[in-house]
Amino acid sequence: MIDLRDSRLVFALLLLLVGISVLIFTANYDGISVGSYFSNAISNTHKNAIANADVDQRPAQISPDSPLGRKCLRPGVINCFGFDDAAALYYNWPTGTACDEALRGKTNYKFGNGRQGQGNTVAVVQNGECIFPEIDTAMAHSGTGSLRITIPSHSYADSGGHFTEVFRRNRDGDPDGTYIGPGSVYGNVLYFQFYERFDENFLSSVFQCAGGGCGGWKQVIWYGNPPNGRSSSSLEVTINNGWQRGVPQMYGQAGRDYYGIQDVRGCTYKSDAKTGSDYPEPLCIRYKANRWMEFTGGIEISGESNQPASRVQLWIDGEPAIDYNHAKIDWSGSSGKGFGQFLLSPYHTNKDASQAHPVGHVWYDDLIISTQPIAMRSASVPTPGAARQ
Numbered sequence: 001m002i003d004l005r006d007s008r009l010v011f012a013l014l015l016l017l018v019g020i021s022v023l024i025f026t027a028n029y030d031g032i033s034v035g036s037y038f039s040n041a042i043s044n045t046h047k048n049a050i051a052n053a054d055v056d057q058r059p060a061q062i063s064p065d066s067p068l069g070r071k072c073l074r075p076g077v078i079n080c081f082g083f084d085d086a087a088a089l090y091y092n093w094p095t096g097t098a099c100d101e102a103l104r105g106k107t108n109y110k111f112g113n114g115r116q117g118q119g120n121t122v123a124v125v126q127n128g129e130c131i132f133p134e135i136d137t138a139m140a141h142s143g144t145g146s147l148r149i150t151i152p153s154h155s156y157a158d159s160g161g162h163f164t165e166v167f168r169r170n171r172d173g174d175p176d177g178t179y180i181g182p183g184s185v186y187g188n189v190l191y192f193q194f195y196e197r198f199d200e201n202f203l204s205s206v207f208q209c210a211g212g213g214c215g216g217w218k219q220v221i222w223y224g225n226p227p228n229g230r231s232s233s234s235l236e237v238t239i240n241n242g243w244q245r246g247v248p249q250m251y252g253q254a255g256r257d258y259y260g261i262q263d264v265r266g267c268t269y270k271s272d273a274k275t276g277s278d279y280p281e282p283l284c285i286r287y288k289a290n291r292w293m294e295f296t297g298g299i300e301i302s303g304e305s306n307q308p309a310s311r312v313q314l315w316i317d318g319e320p321a322i323d324y325n326h327a328k329i330d331w332s333g334s335s336g337k338g339f340g341q342f343l344l345s346p347y348h349t350n351k352d353a354s355q356a357h358p359v360g361h362v363w364y365d366d367l368i369i370s371t372q373p374i375a376m377r378s379a380s381v382p383t384p385g386a387a388r389q
Contacts, residue, residue, distance in 0.1 A: 181338015224336020
C-alpha cells in the first residue's frame with residue numbers, strides 16, 4: 001500500500017517526465033501546430049495509402065554552391081524550384097484511363113482549391129495516351145534536370161498537362177499560408193524569375209483553334225492564394241504568346257486587363273499586322289528556339305482592390321520588355337488575398353484537337369519567387385524606378 005508521501009513523490013516524478021517530454025517535443029517540432037501536425041499526418045497516411053515505390057522519397061535539396069542555390073540564399077527569396085528530381089513531382093490523373101498504367105506505382109494525389117496534400121503535377125489523356133510533365137535529366141539550365149512538357153499532335157488546350165504549386169508548404173506538405181499582397185507579412189511586391197526553352201517544332205507551329213479565336217499559348221500564370229485562388233480569375237497575371245505573334249506578352253484577369261505588347265520598347269500593336277513577323281527584332285523581343293530564355297518580372301499591388309493602379313514589369317534576357325502601371329489586381333478575397341500560386345503550362349485556349357502538327361516540347365528550370373529584385377543574366381538587377389507607361 002502506498003502512503004501519501006509516496007504518492008506525492010510519484011506525482012512529482014510524473015510532472016518531471018511530462019516537462020522533459022514537452023521540452024523534447026518543442027525542440028523537434030518548433031513552429032508547427034501540434035494539432036495540425038498529427039491530424040494531417042494521420043489523414044495523409046490514409047489518403048496516400050496506395051502502394052508505390054516513390055511515396056517515401058523526398059526531392060533532393062538545391063546545392064547552395066550551384067548558380068540557382070546562390071540566388072536562393074539572397075534576402076527576400078520565398079522559394080526556389082530546381083526541377084532536378086522526379087521525386088518533387090506529385091501526380092494527379094484521371095482514373096480509368098491510360099494514365100493508370102503509365103503512372104503505375106505512383107500515388108494519385110487528389111488536390112482541390114485548398115491545395116491540401118502535395119499534388120502539383122497534372123497528367124492528361126491525348127489520343128488515348130497519357131501525357132504528363134516530367135523531369136528531363138538530359139536538358140537543364142543548371143543542375144541535373146528540368147521540367148519538360150510535351151505538346152502532341154491532335155491535342156486539345158491542356159496539351160501536355162501542367163505543373164501548379166503554392167508559393168510554400170509546411171512540413172506536412174500542406175500550404176503554409178504564404179501570399180504576397182496588401183496585409184501580408186511578405187509585403188505587396190512579387191518578384192519572379194524562371195528559364196524556359198522551346199524547341200523548333202513548337203515555335204514553328206501555327207496552331208489552329210476551334211470555337212473561338214487563337215489567343216496564343218501560355219507560359220506561366222501567377223494567381224491568388226488558396227482556397228479562393230483560381231488560375232483564370234480577377235487575381236491573375238499571365239505571360240503568353242499573344243495571338244501567336246511570336247513575342248512574349250502579358251495580361252491580367254483572364255485577358256480582360258490588357259497590358260499591350262512590349263510597349264515600353266516601342267513594340268506596339270499594329271492593326272495592319274498579318275503575321276507574327278510584323279513584330280520584328282530588335283524593336284520587339286521574339287521567342288527563340290533551342291536556347292534557354294530568361295524571364296524576370298515584378299508585380300507591385302498598389303491602390304485599392306481591382307483599380308487600375310498596380311504595376312507589372314517583365315525583363316527578357318535582361319532586357320526591359322513590359323512596364324505597365326495601370327494593372328487591375330483584385331485582392332478583395334474572392335479570388336485570393338494576394339499572389340500565392342503559379343502554374344506552368346503551354347495551355348492554349350480553344351486549341352483544335354483535329355489539327356495535325358509536329359510534336360513539340362517546352363522546358364522550365366530555375367524558378368525563383370522573392371520579395372526582392374532578382375539578379376538577371378545581364379548581371380543587372382531589376383529596379384522599380386518610374387513607370388514609363
